[in-house]
Amino acid sequence: MHRVHIRTYGCQMNERDSEGVAALLRAKGYVVQDDEAGADIVLVNTCSIRGLAEEKAIGKADHLLRARREGRGPRLVGILGCMAQNRGAELLDRLPDLDLVVGTQRLRHIPDHLGRLLADPAPARRIDLAEEAGFEDALPGRADGRQVAAFVSIQQGCDMRCAYCVVPRTRGPERSRPPESILAEIRALAAAGTREVTLLGQIVNQYGRGSQRAEGGLSPFVRLLRQVAAIPGIDRIRYTACHPIGYRADLVAAHADIPELCAHVHLPFQSGSDRILRAMRRPYLAERIRRLAASLRAARPGLTLSTDVIVGFPGETDADFAQTESLFRELGFEHGFLFKYSPRPGTPGHALGDPVPAPDKERRLARLQELLALRSSTENLRQIGTTQSVLVEGPDRRGGRLMGRTENERRVILDGPSSLIGHIIPVHVTAAGQTYLEGKPA
């Protein structure tokens, strides 16, 4: 019996892919374990979004391979996912004794690859980066009753060509899963005890574009949201990652009409300068973000927003950044993924180089981080004394207590029996920090 550990870097899509690979391996008799210690196979599922993410994963694989050379590492080491797709055979120059490299469209073949590697006493390295029709619907879900809140992939790839983004290269063109397959997965999750699903895609609110039609004034994505909301047992729905251009009137209205849709939206605006948005190839103006935030908040009072921002894109001046800062402050984002630009090979922006001086980028990033910390602390403190509806997801990482989330995606640490896990309960908030609330069942 072989023991496998999957180390996952990057976004929720990668987490979902790792869960799918784990489900396939379990079905073939492998033991998939959370800890690396004692595993005889380690698979590193990677992210290519920034150079640093790639270097972290390479460092991890290098460490494992070095341990193996010293007679104490795993028997097989593989690299999967976005970096495998992006760097391919070049990875073997950095890691010559790597056993397996599998790209984003071929993950379902991992059990076959491992089987062959284990059967051969002197196995040859295996590289599998092929394109495969239907891969977006190929990995099984994990309806094993262990997930109160589950990720469900509904769409993969992206046809946009944002100047900074490597995703179209690593994940290929936009493809949506058929609705029946998605709904069957969610019904199975609900039957096993899942209460909340997060629908995942690279550009999730364009779900069905090119393969399904709008009907009755509703886009395929909004129709899917309604169908998911109708599944007994599913009390909460979230979705990510979305694009501002995917918000048409029906999706904004869905936030008023579908009570299961959580009162939180991730609205990645990237820059508040129209000039920089154009350079980034983002097809909207800052004013569109303002209007969209206002419409969403009008549709769902109490809705909170998070965002993604990149500072230091080539050509960004202090005046451009001032517009970003102003929009960021004005819209009151409570969470954010804030990054300094770094050029990525294979992206449309790579040829622009990296002309914004590092200290300018540092200063701009620090300013946004400061604003974000202030805003989230202030909003969390305002929750003290209120009663929040909390889905209890499981034990808190530090042990001894429980962890749940409000509809606004605020993390809540609470005391209570484990029988509360899987239930939505009222929680009286007694304390708050910058990234969490504390409370007790009301």
Ligand code: SF4
């Ligand atoms: S829409 Fe999102 S995933 Fe697609 S290229 Fe732009 S940033 Fe990347």
